Amino acid sequence: MSYVDEVMQRVVEKNPSEKEFHQAVKEVLDSLRVVIEKNEEKYRKDALLERITEPERVISFRIPWVDDKGQVQVNRGFRVQFNSAIGPYKGGLRLHPSVNQGIIKFLGFEQIFKNSLTGLPIGGGKGGSDFDPKGKSDREIMAFCQSFMTELHKYIGADTDVPAGDIGVGGREIGYLYGQYKRLTGLYEGVLTGKGLTYGGSLARTEATGYGLVYMLDEMLKANGKAIAGSTVVISGSGNVAIYATQKAQQLGAKVVALSDSNGYVYDKDGIDLDLVREIKEVRRGRIKEYVEARPGAVYTEGKGIWTVPCDIALPCATQNELGLEDAKALKANGCYAVAEGANMPSTREATDFFQENGMLFMPGKAANAGGVATSALEMSQNSQRLSWSFEEVDAKLHEIMIGIFKKVDEASKRYGLEGNYVAGANIAGFEKVVEAMNAQGVV
Numbered sequence: 001m002s003y004v005d006e007v008m009q010r011v012v013e014k015n016p017s018e019k020e021f022h023q024a025v026k027e028v029l030d031s032l033r034v035v036i037e038k039n040e041e042k043y044r045k046d047a048l049l050e051r052i053t054e055p056e057r058v059i060s061f062r063i064p065w066v067d068d069k070g071q072v073q074v075n076r077g078f079r080v081q082f083n084s085a086i087g088p089y090k091g092g093l094r095l096h097p098s099v100n101q102g103i104i105k106f107l108g109f110e111q112i113f114k115n116s117l118t119g120l121p122i123g124g125g126k127g128g129s130d131f132d133p134k135g136k137s138d139r140e141i142m143a144f145c146q147s148f149m150t151e152l153h154k155y156i157g158a159d160t161d162v163p164a165g166d167i168g169v170g171g172r173e174i175g176y177l178y179g180q181y182k183r184l185t186g187l188y189e190g191v192l193t194g195k196g197l198t199y200g201g202s203l204a205r206t207e208a209t210g211y212g213l214v215y216m217l218d219e220m221l222k223a224n225g226k227a228i229a230g231s232t233v234v235i236s237g238s239g240n241v242a243i244y245a246t247q248k249a250q251q252l253g254a255k256v257v258a259l260s261d262s263n264g265y266v267y268d269k270d271g272i273d274l275d276l277v278r279e280i281k282e283v284r285r286g287r288i289k290e291y292v293e294a295r296p297g298a299v300y301t302e303g304k305g306i307w308t309v310p311c312d313i314a315l316p317c318a319t320q321n322e323l324g325l326e327d328a329k330a331l332k333a334n335g336c337y338a339v340a341e342g343a344n345m346p347s348t349r350e351a352t353d354f355f356q357e358n359g360m361l362f363m364p365g366k367a368a369n370a371g372g373v374a375t376s377a378l379e380m381s382q383n384s385q386r387l388s389w390s391f392e393e394v395d396a397k398l399h400e401i402m403i404g405i406f407k408k409v410d411e412a413s414k415r416y417g418l419e420g421n422y423v424a425g426a427n428i429a430g431f432e433k434v435v436e437a438m439n440a441q442g443v444v
């Protein structure tokens with residue numbers, strides 16, 4: 001049995017119910033076979049793969065809070081501090097009823113290599129809770145966040161572990177979390193990113209993941225003789241990543257024709273009216289189906305199916321495993337030639353393999369959606385200097401970082417004779433820096 005297969009077997013046996021974690025590890029290890037085979041003896045002796053697939057720390061805790069009816073509620077919280085070889089743990093907090101340890105471990109594992117690709121000094125971590133923010137009052141959100149931070153603050157800090165947003169965690173939640181941290185510790189420090197602009201947040205952080213996704217898409221298309229301008233684009237989700245990916249795609253001349261949420265999707269043949277979507281989602285915290293009430297020419301469809309909408313470019317920006325093999329086949333049949341992942345692991349392994357086997361351009365999330373965490377690291381830099389950079393300065397740095405990530409990914413794929421395989425390129429380029437740091441730091 002190969003070393004990779006031995007380690008994969010260990011991961012499955014030691015984490016039996018964590019299927020998303022298995023999926024994330026398998027994708028990375030499979031693409032690293034060419035690298036591992038060249039160093040197998042040393043890697044085995046150092047138990048390198050056993051260490052890199054084992055979190056440095058997994059923290060789980062009870063979160064009690066009182067709802068508006070005076071009823072005590074209980075949720076479960078997590079923080080996975082996965083790998084600190086190249087910097088303090090850095091990664092988002094996800095609030096969604098589907099959250100469990102396996103989900104947070106898959107996200108934390110992906111974050112290791114994503115953060116490495118940015119070239120910034122940030123390690124991999126992730127956290128969250130099975131708390132469902134949907135339908136909760138502001139007071140209930142605050143009560144939950146204060147209880148969450150009452151536990152979490154024991155394990156985080158500006159030079160230890162810096163959480164941020166993810167699904168269900170936006171500016172409102174970060175604000176409540178930050179206020180509680182400050183109250184408990186008496187420290188005013190950059191311990192969270194995605195903060196409000198009046199208390200240490202960075203301009204362009206709200207836009208960063210979506211903008212960075214489109215910057216990466218632009219690089220991938222240009223390297224392959226294509227362009228965003230004039231293309232038809234379908235974007236899943238209608239949250240932070242999807243909204244600002246839509247904005248940047250429209251600015252670069254694309255026509256975005258569909259967005260979704262967990263209830264269904266809207267198709268607007270005339271192109272999505274982003275101001276209307278932002279009013280519905282960011283102001284009213286409503287459902288995407290409300291879009292057609294103001295745009296009768298648009299069509300709302302309940303449930304899944306957004307990937308049957310004909311497009312040139314697909315940008316999955318909702319959640320993991322939202323795009324499966326049948327979706328991939330439908331995209332190809334309708335002429336789609338490029339996919340870039342705004343979400344974390346939104347394509348199943350079968351869909352990813354299909355894209356690559358059928359000559360479609362494909363950029364995995366750890367490279368394509370790294371703009372968010374990269375800009376979070378820029379927020380940390382500003383906080384450390386007690387300075388605030390302009391939007392243009394941050395956006396220019398973000399764009400430069402995304403161009404740099406594409407170059408690393410492209411170079412790594414070519415170095416191993418895998419030109420155009422951006423999954424392999426991203427995993428190899430991300431892995432190499434982390435491994436060098438782990439080797440230098442000894443058996444820890």
Ligand SMILES: NC(=O)C1=CN([C@@H]2O[C@H](COP(=O)(O)OP(=O)(O)OC[C@H]3O[C@@H](n4cnc5c(N)ncnc54)[C@H](OP(=O)(O)O)[C@@H]3O)[C@@H](O)[C@H]2O)C=CC1
Nearest residue numbers: 166167168237238239240241261262318319343344369372
């Ligand atoms: N925020 C960030 O900085 C970054 C986020 N990401 C990733 O991007 C993706 C979106 O995150 P973000 O935009 O921040 O989150 P938001 O909470 O702002 O938006 C999430 C969107 O995805 C939809 N969604 C969530 N879960 C499901 C599901 N199970 N099925 C269908 N739709 C679903 C939501 O619909 P509904 O409102 O109905 O729940 C919503 O439209 C996630 O995978 C996240 O991990 C990656 C890098 C950075």
Ligand SMILES: N=C(CCC(=O)O)C(=O)O
Nearest residue numbers: 091092164166372373376
């Ligand atoms: N949710 C994020 C952003 C993490 C961060 O900004 O620290 C991700 O990279 O998946």
